[in-house]
Amino acid sequence: MRVGIPRTLSFFTLYPLLKPFFDGLGVEVVVSPASNKALLDEGVKDTVNDACVPIKLFHGHVVALKDKVDVLFMPRIISLDGKNTLCPKFLGLPDMVKYSVSNLPEIIETRLDMKKGKMEIYRFLYRVGKRFTDNKVKILRAIWHARYKFSRYRKLLLKGLTPEEAFTCLHTGQEPPHKEQSGQIKLAVLGYPYTIYDDYISVGLLDMLREQGVRVYTAEMVPEEAMKRMSKKLPKNLFWYYSNRVVWGSQYYINEQNIDGIIHVTAFSCGPDSMTNKLVELEAKQHQPKIPFLTITVDEHTGEAGVATRVEAFVDLIKRKKGII
Amino acid sequence: MKISFPYMGTSHIVVSYLFEKLGFEVIYPPTPSKRTLSLGVQYAPEFACLPFKIVLGTYLEVVEKGAEILITSGGCGPCRAGYYGELHKRILHDLGYPVEMIVIEPPLVEPLDFLRKLHKIVKPKGIFNLLHYGRIALEKLKALDVVESTLHELRPLALDKQQINQAYIEGLELIRQADSVKEVIEAKKAALEMLESVPADHTFKPLRIGLIGEIYVVLEPAANHDIERLLGERGAYVHRSIFLANWTRDNVLAHGEKDIRAMAIPYLNQMVGGHGQNSVGEVVRYAEEGFDGVIQLAPFTCIPEIVAKSIMPAVSRDKNIPVMTLFLDEQTGQAGIETRIEAFLDLLWQKRKKQEAS
Ligand code: SF4
Ligand code: SF4
Numbered sequence A: 001m002r003v004g005i006p007r008t009l010s011f012f013t014l015y016p017l018l019k020p021f022f023d024g025l026g027v028e029v030v031v032s033p034a035s036n037k038a039l040l041d042e043g044v045k046d047t048v049n050d051a052c053v054p055i056k057l058f059h060g061h062v063v064a065l066k067d068k069v070d071v072l073f074m075p076r077i078i079s080l081d082g083k084n085t086l087c088p089k090f091l092g093l094p095d096m097v098k099y100s101v102s103n104l105p106e107i108i109e110t111r112l113d114m115k116k117g118k119m120e121i122y123r124f125l126y127r128v129g130k131r132f133t134d135n136k137v138k139i140l141r142a143i144w145h146a147r148y149k150f151s152r153y154r155k156l157l158l159k160g161l162t163p164e165e166a167f168t169c170l171h172t173g174q175e176p177p178h179k180e181q182s183g184q185i186k187l188a189v190l191g192y193p194y195t196i197y198d199d200y201i202s203v204g205l206l207d208m209l210r211e212q213g214v215r216v217y218t219a220e221m222v223p224e225e226a227m228k229r230m231s232k233k234l235p236k237n238l239f240w241y242y243s244n245r246v247v248w249g250s251q252y253y254i255n256e257q258n259i260d261g262i263i264h265v266t267a268f269s270c271g272p273d274s275m276t277n278k279l280v281e282l283e284a285k286q287h288q289p290k291i292p293f294l295t296i297t298v299d300e301h302t303g304e305a306g307v308a309t310r311v312e313a314f315v316d317l318i319k320r321k322k323g324i325i
Numbered sequence B: 001m002k003i004s005f006p007y008m009g010t011s012h013i014v015v016s017y018l019f020e021k022l023g024f025e026v027i028y029p030p031t032p033s034k035r036t037l038s039l040g041v042q043y044a045p046e047f048a049c050l051p052f053k054i055v056l057g058t059y060l061e062v063v064e065k066g067a068e069i070l071i072t073s074g075g076c077g078p079c080r081a082g083y084y085g086e087l088h089k090r091i092l093h094d095l096g097y098p099v100e101m102i103v104i105e106p107p108l109v110e111p112l113d114f115l116r117k118l119h120k121i122v123k124p125k126g127i128f129n130l131l132h133y134g135r136i137a138l139e140k141l142k143a144l145d146v147v148e149s150t151l152h153e154l155r156p157l158a159l160d161k162q163q164i165n166q167a168y169i170e171g172l173e174l175i176r177q178a179d180s181v182k183e184v185i186e187a188k189k190a191a192l193e194m195l196e197s198v199p200a201d202h203t204f205k206p207l208r209i210g211l212i213g214e215i216y217v218v219l220e221p222a223a224n225h226d227i228e229r230l231l232g233e234r235g236a237y238v239h240r241s242i243f244l245a246n247w248t249r250d251n252v253l254a255h256g257e258k259d260i261r262a263m264a265i266p267y268l269n270q271m272v273g274g275h276g277q278n279s280v281g282e283v284v285r286y287a288e289e290g291f292d293g294v295i296q297l298a299p300f301t302c303i304p305e306i307v308a309k310s311i312m313p314a315v316s317r318d319k320n321i322p323v324m325t326l327f328l329d330e331q332t333g334q335a336g337i338e339t340r341i342e343a344f345l346d347l348l349w350q351k352r353k354k355q356e357a358s
Helices: A011-025 A037-046 A053-066 A093-100 A120-130 A136-158 A163-172 A205-211 A224-230 A241-256 A271-286 A304-321 B011-021 B034-043 B050-064 B081-094 B111-122 B127-154 B161-177 B181-196 B215-219 B227-233 B244-253 B258-264 B276-288 B303-319 B334-357
Strands: A002-005 A028-031 A071-073 A076-079 A106-108 A111-113 A185-190 A214-217 A261-267 A293-298 B002-004 B069-073 B100-104 B207-213 B236-240 B293-299 B323-328
Touching: A002 A011, A002 A053, A011 A028, A011 A120, A011 A136, A011 A163, A037 A053, A053 A071, A053 A093, A076 A093, A093 A106, A093 B303, A111 A120, A120 A136, A136 A163, A185 A205, A185 A241, A185 A304, A205 A214, A205 A261, A205 A304, A224 A241, A241 A261, A241 A271, A261 A271, A261 A304, A271 A293, A271 B081, A293 A304, B002 B050, B011 B127, B011 B161, B034 B050, B050 B069, B050 B081, B050 B215, B069 B081, B081 B100, B100 B111, B111 B127, B127 B161, B127 B181, B127 B227, B127 B236, B127 B244, B161 B181, B161 B227, B207 B215, B207 B227, B207 B276, B207 B334, B215 B293, B227 B236, B227 B293, B227 B334, B258 B276, B276 B293, B276 B303, B293 B303, B293 B334, B303 B323, B323 B334
Parallel strands: A002 A028, A002 A071, A071 A106, A076 A111, A185 A214, A185 A261, A261 A293, B002 B069, B069 B100, B207 B236, B207 B293, B293 B323
Antiparallel strands: none
């Protein structure tokens, strides 16, 4: 039995939970390859052209997996924190895919809605597990194991590891390499995990910045209690999980971490981001002193060169302001 | 205090009436124009949906004219509309307009907040005043709906389209002027008579088209290039899925429309905000009621309608009903819309001929 997990969207959040869980059930996990041009082209063919790049790419990942696995794991994720929903495109994702891609294997579209309570994540896994085995003890043991790995994963991210690095640590059981960032300026790079940690989508932005002597901070590196604190600062929060984390993350870096600048990475025609982006821009602008702010919009034609030029100019501006160059 | 509000379809007739009676000086939001849109586009985020841009443009026009309070509806997701008010406010403040923005959240979701804001709005003249004029306003909403749907029925039959369009405009004016429930009912009657007196060919069997999609672009001619008129003048009867009065009842007062959602469930078993799930359900309903086709209107980047559109081909195939989706943004031109409409109508006529032949 092989289960396929597309390497995008909720992947960067949930994979470290799912992988040990399926391992525990004795189900082989197949992950689609890292995003690339061929995958995206395939996705573009299948989706309505008005969809955002990440959704198109998701379709591409599904196509890459569909003939290699017995079931496709594509849960309907409604809420991850019990308060906010995800972008409505996540809510309708299984339906969009089913009616757009033909010859799909069986799909697991189990609903995950943390508004139902803290234990829902385990009930969710349990429901998924039932598809593969009737052995309750086996499922519970797999959940227990997954839970442990998952909390370790979050700790690794807080330490500043990228998801890929954290996966390796979890997999090999090694201690994380000691990562002290060096660099003269500190930038918050905010965006959805599936845009900033997908090197193809973000055209390698994080590495690009580090090479230019930038210490990079992301929303995944913000402690949970700080997120909570920040969530009380705005008169009205957005409605979407990942978007709120971007906004709260920016609040944290602006107000408590003395950040030198903010880069917001957003996907072309992303609905929630039209709001998120403006909100963060205004917050950065209204802060005393004003925080430099740059928006990088990525789409299927984004080239590394174009992004590099803009990022370099932005970094130079900040360095000059600080009197470094 | 000078008050104003977003412009959408014919709702301004009722909203301005109510606020005047509540004792406010109303700054009339102008019919959205090219200028409205370009103002909105200039100051709104690039990928904000079209309604956000037009409404921002409207706000900028009314604050120029001195509006001090803007009043609008809120919401709690999962779609963007619920955040419009908050972000509009921030953008206006950033541009240096110190307007007060009153965002009314749905009473069932935020009862206390609702009452507080209601109190603030109603205070000058008291609650009985509100109840009295509220009833008249509701009657006006209903009258507008009836007159409008009669227009949709008669326009394809009318011999002189100009004449019926004119009759409609005059009818609206009568309703606007009415100042008691009795007067509203009389105005409605008179408006209907005016529409019916336009010479028409009652033997003509027009194409029947359902109009679905996101509420603002469905209701606001300035956003959809007056698509109802374009269709009506080309001999199609348009049935609009959303009317003001039923929408107000279902969405402002409570979460309604269960039946339509139930029809969507086989295809989309999840609310996705806005009218996404309704759009899917409505196609099923129109197919079952024997309509010739459906047109889906959606602002560019509209999340729920994009979800709905991805599912549409399957619904359309299963139910054997053609569906055309028009995504609208500031670059959409009238000519383009006309061409696509005409091609769609041709297709529907051919389909009907084939059916009649067999
Ligand atoms: S949040 Fe934006 S990028 Fe993500 S799925 Fe929704 S529209 Fe696409
Ligand atoms: S339904 Fe569409 S147009 Fe309306 S707020 Fe949501 S995304 Fe914007």
